[in-house]
Structure formats: structure tokens, C-alpha cells
Amino acid sequence: MMSKTRFEYKKPSDNQGSSEVFGDHRLVADVRKEGVYPHFSIPKLGVFAQTSQKVESETAFLRILAASIHAAPEFLDEKEDATALASIAILKKHPELLFRKRQVTDHYGREIWASPYQLFLGAGDIWAVKQIQKDILPLIEDGEAQAEAQFKQQFPNCPWPLPENFCEEMLYDDRNKQKIKAIVEQLDIVKQFIEADPFTNKKPLDTTKQAVEELCKLFQPTLGEVIRSGLHFPPAIINEVYKTYNALHGGHYSFFTLAIIKPALDALSTVDGQCCQGGLINLDMEKGPGRRCHSSYQYPLGKPLALSFVNDKKRGAAAVVDPYDGDVLFLSKANPGYFDCFNKNGVSRSAYIVGARRVTRPRGKLMENKSRSLWEILCGHAKRSQHTVSMIMTNQ
Numbered sequence: 001m002m003s004k005t006r007f008e009y010k011k012p013s014d015n016q017g018s019s020e021v022f023g024d025h026r027l028v029a030d031v032r033k034e035g036v037y038p039h040f041s042i043p044k045l046g047v048f049a050q051t052s053q054k055v056e057s058e059t060a061f062l063r064i065l066a067a068s069i070h071a072a073p074e075f076l077d078e079k080e081d082a083t084a085l086a087s088i089a090i091l092k093k094h095p096e097l098l099f100r101k102r103q104v105t106d107h108y109g110r111e112i113w114a115s116p117y118q119l120f121l122g123a124g125d126i127w128a129v130k131q132i133q134k135d136i137l138p139l140i141e142d143g144e145a146q147a148e149a150q151f152k153q154q155f156p157n158c159p160w161p162l163p164e165n166f167c168e169e170m171l172y173d174d175r176n177k178q179k180i181k182a183i184v185e186q187l188d189i190v191k192q193f194i195e196a197d198p199f200t201n202k203k204p205l206d207t208t209k210q211a212v213e214e215l216c217k218l219f220q221p222t223l224g225e226v227i228r229s230g231l232h233f234p235p236a237i238i239n240e241v242y243k244t245y246n247a248l249h250g251g252h253y254s255f256f257t258l259a260i261i262k263p264a265l266d267a268l269s270t271v272d273g274q275c276c277q278g279g280l281i282n283l284d285m286e287k288g289p290g291r292r293c294h295s296s297y298q299y300p301l302g303k304p305l306a307l308s309f310v311n312d313k314k315r316g317a318a319a320v321v322d323p324y325d326g327d328v329l330f331l332s333k334a335n336p337g338y339f340d341c342f343n344k345n346g347v348s349r350s351a352y353i354v355g356a357r358r359v360t361r362p363r364g365k366l367m368e369n370k371s372r373s374l375w376e377i378l379c380g381h382a383k384r385s386q387h388t389v390s391m392i393m394t395n396q
Helices: 026-038 042-051 053-069 086-093 117-121 126-139 143-154 174-196 206-218 236-246 251-266 270-277 358-395
Strands: 100-105 111-114 320-322 327-331 339-341 348-352
Touching: 042 327, 053 086, 053 100, 086 126, 111 117, 117 126, 117 143, 117 270, 126 143, 126 358, 174 206, 174 236, 174 251, 206 251, 236 251, 236 358, 251 270, 251 320, 251 327
Parallel strands: none
Antiparallel strands: 100 111, 320 327, 327 339, 339 348
């Protein structure tokens, strides 16, 4: 006769909570963590986590993965610190989760297998890495050694220790290099088609549209691909897009902006999108980008530049953001082929071409500053220690 022990339902005691007991109580917790909690939205999961310590602990890993990949803010109140990260707040309670791996999907549909630490590295969130180095690694036994090991896994082509001439390109894995190469080649093809296109009745030829579609496919996730190393979306791609824009002859700037620049910006990691939405000229390299949504936009967290921009009754639907200063651009009704724009202070301009001719240098500067900051974060402690030892030996 089959034993009923394994599938026996037991009435819960007062401190047990309401659940079915399947022989091993851990199975019920696993069912909640694997089969129930993932169906909650992250905001709802965060509210639910406040109901008990048990739920908070069980949901911590799911919440930290989502918070890490979406660069979610800790505070939504305008009075609170706009650069504070929810993921750091979770890690202060659960530092043991920093190096645990699982698959997560970012705002653009990219599937990524990584730990929270590797998510910060792959997304280029050097401000989060800085906080990890300062506040979380001291809480973890052998934290520095584990961080170094996961850095090497994330960036297999990067020399270690990091050299003095460290630059972002050293972080690229083979996938990054192949993607950039393919995009550069297709950008050249697109440029030729646009310059040869008469744009009769302000519409591109089918050949031009097909070339652009092939380019935009390269921005998108590869079907079935799970990213395990490198940068999720190298910012160098944006630089290549702007190089092509700046070299474009014969006008059609608004077409290029909407058809190519906008999809490329949409594909940025969330943290790089946050840098752009506030304007690169306004970015504080010490504090980092504002983690909350820009007041001019209305879209979910984790979707930095795309999808549902503010809809202004007078101007229509916003078209794109100018990363140089974070202004919102609308296709001009009075000046076809140009944009009207306004900033968060309500200052507006008309007959405007997107500031890509200015943004190439700030974008490159951002890449340089981020590379230098990452080098300082990862190497600064070791070099200071070496310097201290040498000073002691010299004094002796």
C-alpha cells in the first residue's frame, strides 16, 4: 500500500503559515521561489516582501537581479537621492547574493546569465561597482578574490591586472567585436543608400528601408543567445552611428535620427540610457546618473529611451531624446525635416537638428571617463596597498 506521507496535507500551525506540506518543507519554499514569485511584477514583489522576513528573504534574489539589470532606484520620492540604487540596499541585507548566478532578461529582451556583480560589469554600471567595492565586498569572506574571478569570467579578453592604458575596448569579448564589425559595415551600406535616395514625397525607397532594417536587426538580441560575457551593448556602437550621421551628405537628418539613432539608443544598457536621458553634459562622474525617470518622459523603469514618451497635445508624440543635453525632440510641423525640442525647464527651440554633431565628443568622453573610473575602482585599492608597503620599507 502506497504511503501517504509524501503527499499528506497538514493543517498549519500558527507560526507555520498557510501551505501544503509535501514531505519536505523545502519543496514548498522552492515552489514559491521558482513557480510563484517570478510571476509577480518587481514593484509588487517589493511590496509583498515587506509582509514578513521570510518573504523578504525568499524574494531577495529575484528582486536584486531585476533591480541590477534595470538600474532601479532605491527611492522614487523626488526629495530622496536620485542616484541611490535598490540593488545596493538589497545587497546590504543579503551580501551572499552578490556572486550567485541566474538568467535574467533586460529591458531590450536580451537574455543574460550572470550574477548581480557581473550584471553591473556587463551593463557598464561603474557607479554600482564602486558601491560594491566600498560597501559590500567587506561583508563577504574572500570577497575581493571572488570579484576578481568573476571579472575575469565576464571579460575573458581583458588583461589582468588592468594595464595603465586600459580602455573600454579591452572589455569586449568576441561577440562584442563581431557585432561592432557587422554594424560598421552595414552603416556604410545604409549611408550610401540614403545619400542616393531621392526621398520622393519625403519617403525612402524600399531598398533604403531594407538596408536600415538589416542594420536595426544587428542592434537586437540574437535569437536563442544567452549572453555570458562581455558588455551587453558596447557604447562604441553609438559612436559609430554618430560618425556615420556626421559624415552624411544631402540632408535627411531627421530620417537618420528616427530610423537609426533612436533604435541604437533604445538598445543601450539601462544605465547608459539613464546617462543619456539626463544629458551627457550634465552627468556627474562622481555621483552617477539620475536613476529615476526624467520628468519629461512617461515610461516604465528599465526602458530608458524608448517606448512611451510624453505625449504633448500641441506638439504631438515625442520622437527621440538628444543624448547631448537630454532634450525631448518632436518632429516639426512648421519645418519638415527638422525637430522642435524642449527641455525639462520648458525652454523650447524650433527648426532644430539633433545634436549628434556635438554629442560624439561627450559620448567618447563618457567612455573614457567610465574606463578610467573602472580602472581606479579595481586597481586603486591594490596600488594603494603596494604604495603603503613600499613607503614602510623606505622609512625603515
